Amino acid sequence: MIRKRVTEMKEWKALRRHYKKMKDVTLRQLFASDAVRAEKFSINDGGIHFDYSKNRITEETVSILLELAHARGLRNEIERMFRGEKINETEDRAVLHTALRNLSGAPVIVDGADVMPGVFSVLDRMRDFSDRVRGGRWKGHTGRPMRNIVNIGIGGSDLGPRMVTEALKYYSRREMNFFYVSNIDETHIVETLRGLDPAETLFIIASKTFTTQETMTNAGTAKTWIIDHLGSDKAVPFHFVALSTNADEVNRFGIDRENMFAFWDWVGGRYSLTSAIGLSTMISIGYDHFVSLLNGFNDTDRHFRQMPFEKNIPVIMALLGIWYHNFFNAETHAILPYDQYLKKFPAYLQQADMESNGKSVDRSGRRVNYQTGPVIWGEPGTNGQHAFYQLLHQGTMLVPADFIGFARSLHGAVDHHRKLVANLYAQTEALAFGKTAEELRAEGVPERLIPYRTFEGNRPSNTIMAELLMPVTLGKIIALYEHKIFTQGVIWDVYSFDQWGVELGKTLAEKIFMELEPGFSGDVKHDSSTTCLINYYRSWQ
Ligand code: G6Q
Numbered sequence: 001m002i003r004k005r006v007t008e009m010k011e012w013k014a015l016r017r018h019y020k021k022m023k024d025v026t027l028r029q030l031f032a033s034d035a036v037r038a039e040k041f042s043i044n045d046g047g048i049h050f051d052y053s054k055n056r057i058t059e060e061t062v063s064i065l066l067e068l069a070h071a072r073g074l075r076n077e078i079e080r081m082f083r084g085e086k087i088n089e090t091e092d093r094a095v096l097h098t099a100l101r102n103l104s105g106a107p108v109i110v111d112g113a114d115v116m117p118g119v120f121s122v123l124d125r126m127r128d129f130s131d132r133v134r135g136g137r138w139k140g141h142t143g144r145p146m147r148n149i150v151n152i153g154i155g156g157s158d159l160g161p162r163m164v165t166e167a168l169k170y171y172s173r174r175e176m177n178f179f180y181v182s183n184i185d186e187t188h189i190v191e192t193l194r195g196l197d198p199a200e201t202l203f204i205i206a207s208k209t210f211t212t213q214e215t216m217t218n219a220g221t222a223k224t225w226i227i228d229h230l231g232s233d234k235a236v237p238f239h240f241v242a243l244s245t246n247a248d249e250v251n252r253f254g255i256d257r258e259n260m261f262a263f264w265d266w267v268g269g270r271y272s273l274t275s276a277i278g279l280s281t282m283i284s285i286g287y288d289h290f291v292s293l294l295n296g297f298n299d300t301d302r303h304f305r306q307m308p309f310e311k312n313i314p315v316i317m318a319l320l321g322i323w324y325h326n327f328f329n330a331e332t333h334a335i336l337p338y339d340q341y342l343k344k345f346p347a348y349l350q351q352a353d354m355e356s357n358g359k360s361v362d363r364s365g366r367r368v369n370y371q372t373g374p375v376i377w378g379e380p381g382t383n384g385q386h387a388f389y390q391l392l393h394q395g396t397m398l399v400p401a402d403f404i405g406f407a408r409s410l411h412g413a414v415d416h417h418r419k420l421v422a423n424l425y426a427q428t429e430a431l432a433f434g435k436t437a438e439e440l441r442a443e444g445v446p447e448r449l450i451p452y453r454t455f456e457g458n459r460p461s462n463t464i465m466a467e468l469l470m471p472v473t474l475g476k477i478i479a480l481y482e483h484k485i486f487t488q489g490v491i492w493d494v495y496s497f498d499q500w501g502v503e504l505g506k507t508l509a510e511k512i513f514m515e516l517e518p519g520f521s522g523d524v525k526h527d528s529s530t531t532c533l534i535n536y537y538r539s540w541q
Contacts, residue, residue, distance in 0.1 A: 002364045006493055011068035018064055019327040022056060026458045027432045030058065043313050046299045048476055049465040050313045054432040055320055055400075056328075056460050065319035066309050068491065074315070077490045082305055084110045084266070088497035089363070095497045096264075097271035097482070098301045101294040101475070110266060122261055122276055127287040129241070129261075133202065134173055134283060141226075141235035146202040147176055150192060151280040152222060153206030154182040154214045155351065156269020157243070161206070163348035164273055164293070165281045167341045167474050170410045172284040180280075181222075184214040189221050198229035198239070204280050205242045208269055210249035213506070219253065243276040268497050270352045271482060274475075289471045296475020304483040314480050317402075317462065318487035324400045324460065325371050334392065334401040335378035338424040341469055342404065346378035349481055356485045358501065359494035372492045382423045392431060393455055401461045403428055404477065408468045424463075431459035516541075 006012050031037055031053075041053035041062075080087050084094045099108040099115050107114040132138040136145035151161060162180040165172070172178070179192045193201075203222045207215045219240075226239045233254065241259040242250040250260045261276035273281070274297055282290040300314070309315045324330040333353075335346040357373030379387070381403070392399050405424045409417035434457020437450050445453055464480070466473045489496030515524050515534055518541040524531055 003362070003493060005362070005366070005369070006068075006072065006491060007370055009068065009071055011064055011071050014064050015061075015068065015323070015327060018061060022058070022061060023328070025056065025058075027054060027056065027460075028457065030056075031433075043311055043316065045303055045307070045311070045313065046476060047466055047473065048313065048480070049463075050316070051463040051465070052316060052320060054428055054461050054463070055323075056458065057320070057323065061323065062310070062316075062319075065323060066315075068322075069309055069315060069319060069487070072491050072493075074309070074487060074490050078305055078486075081486065082108075082301075084108050084115070088268070088495065090495055090498045090500070091265075093497070094266040095268060095271070096266040097268065097274060098297075100267065100274040101297040101301065103291070103294060103298055115264065115266070118262075118264070122263070126261055126276060126279055126282050126290075129259075130279065130282040130287060130290075134176070134286060138202070139238070140199050140202070141230045141232070141238040142199045144199045147200040148179065148196045149176060149202050149204065149280055149283055150179045150181060150196075150222070151204045151206055152181045152189075152215055152218045153204075153243075153277070154212060155355075156272050157206040157208065157212075157215065157277055158182040159344070159348045159351050160270070160273025161278055161280050163344035164278065164474065164478075165284045166344050167469070168281070168285050168289065168293070168471055169341060170469070171286075171289050171471065173286070176284070178280060178284050181218050182214065184217055186221070189218050193222075193225055198226055201226075201239060203240045205240060205244070205250075205253070205255070206277055206280075207243070208245050208263065208267075208272070208277075210242065210244045210246040210253070213509075223254070241279075243279055269499075270355055271497075273478075285471065292471040293475040296472035296477075297479045298475075299472070300476045300479030300483065304479070314483035315487050317480065317484040318491065320460075320462065321374070321400070321484070321488055322491055324398065325374050328398055329371070330374065330398045330400055331371070332375040332377060332397070332399055334399050335376060336381050336384060336401055336403050336427075337378070338381040338403065338405040338420055339469055340380055341410075343380045345404075346376065349378075350376045352481060353485050355499050355502075356496040357489050357492060357494060359492075359496075362493040363495060364493075368492065368494070370492070372494055373488070381427065382420065385423065385427065389427065392459060393434075398459065401431070401459075402464060403461055404464045406466055406469050406473075410469060428461045428463055430455060431457065431461055433457045434459075 038053045043050045081095050082098055084096055086092055086094050088095050094110045096108060100119055102108060105116050108116055133146050138146055158180055165178050181189050181192050205219045223236060226235050227233050236254040237256050240255050242255045243261050244250050245263055245265060247257060247260060251257060261279055263275040267275045274294055304314050335349050337345050353376045354373055359372055360368055362368050403424050405421055434455030437454050440450050440453050486496060514520060516537055518538060524534055
């Protein structure tokens with residue numbers, strides 16, 4: 001069935017007309033004319049305070065955006081995902097990361113079978129294994145307990161667990177060290193293994209397919225390292241476990257089937273951190289904290305599924321994104337966590353969002369005639385303030401931003417934390433309201449400097465606050481973004497759960513890999529640039 005293009009929908013056209021009215025309206029005006037604007041445009045639910053009042057919107061804007069979501073069939077699409085329908089159409093798969101944290105156990109049926117018993121069984125095995133490793137009861141080949149945990153994976157099998165392990169470091173087992181190796185560049189594994197004692201090192205090979213070039217190359221190097229240092233290939237089963245859907249390849253590598261933690265084709269890589277892919281995180285923070293994390297995800301899953309759209313945080317986040325990307329032509333979106341533990345959060349979201357919605361063909365196979373997924377980027381505050389915020393405040397681009405912070409610190413010094421939060425709030429205020437020439441004159445700023453020191457303001461932001469960075473809070477926040485991405489995919493009418501765009505480079509790399517070999521005698525057939533580059537490399541071998 002050919003679906004109506006979103007640009008042809010009457011709600012979209014209404015937004016276009018509405019944009020003309022709104023484009024010159026300032027946040028100064030909007031706040032001045034409504035004393036309760038902050039309350040009106042905030043949502044408090046489940047310990048998350050979401051303030052979206054510093055956006056260039058009125059009640060009318062929100063209401064047309066909500067109509068668009070309804071007209072696009074969002075409610076039905078959400079149900080289709082949660083019910084396990086095969087909404088990943090181009091790969092013919094269900095999309096059920098929500099089942100991974102469905103701790104109530106309510107049945108979720110895929111191909112006629114309930115997936116929940118399998119989910120619980122893997123979770124139990126992860127619990128048993130992580131308890132043994134944490135408790136020093138999992139012994140290496142020489143009888144020593146494991147102190148270094150090295151997760152080898154890439155993309156979805158790396159960014160999620162790496163981000164969460166870092167974010168929840170406060171709750172971690174401090175006597176253990178956690179490392180993540182992803183890059184095919186040997187530097188990554190060489191520098192990681194330098195100084196580690198093989199007898200105390202456990203490798204977790206995280207790969208859904210167990211065929212990914214980077215992961216298998218790094219896993220092979222790790223295996224050689226273990227065998228060379230511990231003197232026997234009998235050491236391998238003691239020092240390697242696998243997170244995968246491919247039991248045959250895992251076995252071929254030399255990992256016992258009982259040391260493989262499975263997941264399923266309905267778990268997409270970038271949505272897999274609550275599956276077995278989270279094993280390194282569970283070893284770090286322990287089973288109970290991991291379950292709290294899952295509960296946080298589950299809370300947001302329920303919020304997303306049940307809340308009316310006007311009180312639905314991910315839906316509002318998504319619609320605000322549409323408003324800026326499609327009507328104000330904003331091309332990027334900044335993620336600015338004011339918490340050092342969340343330093344990997346922007347990089348994680350970069351994959352979640354850009355791999356999901358970086359698409360240009362709609363669900364009817366047509367090229368889209370509107371902008372889809374934005375560039376996602378960011379760094380923790382306050383570091384970014386001394387680097388790129390200049391462009392946010394005075395550059396020519398409109399960059400909508402999410403500020404994320406916590407009301408209490410995990411550490412003792414009130415001074416640090418109060419300064420941190422003061423900076424967060426100050427930035428959103430400065431972005432929104434700027435500083436006028438009149439204000440500068442009143443401060444005695446010389447006339448010739450006024451143009452340079454003026455801040456236009458009117459730069460939108462969301463503020464997401466919670467009490468404290470706890471596993472449950474983190475789960476809630478991550479899931480907000482997962483569902484924001486889903487919602488935008490529905491409105492843009494793209495398939496958010498495939499990633500065909502990563503394939504071409506992989507195939508070409510295999511071909512070029514052979515051509516780079518000094519002894520290669522076949523024809524190198526590329527464009528002149530690529531051929532010259534290949535010859536350059538070969539000339540140095
Ligand atoms: C994520 C992608 C991709 C994937 C990696 C690793 O959604 O599918 O990032 O996670 O390519 O794949 P494997 O887990 O199969 O090694």
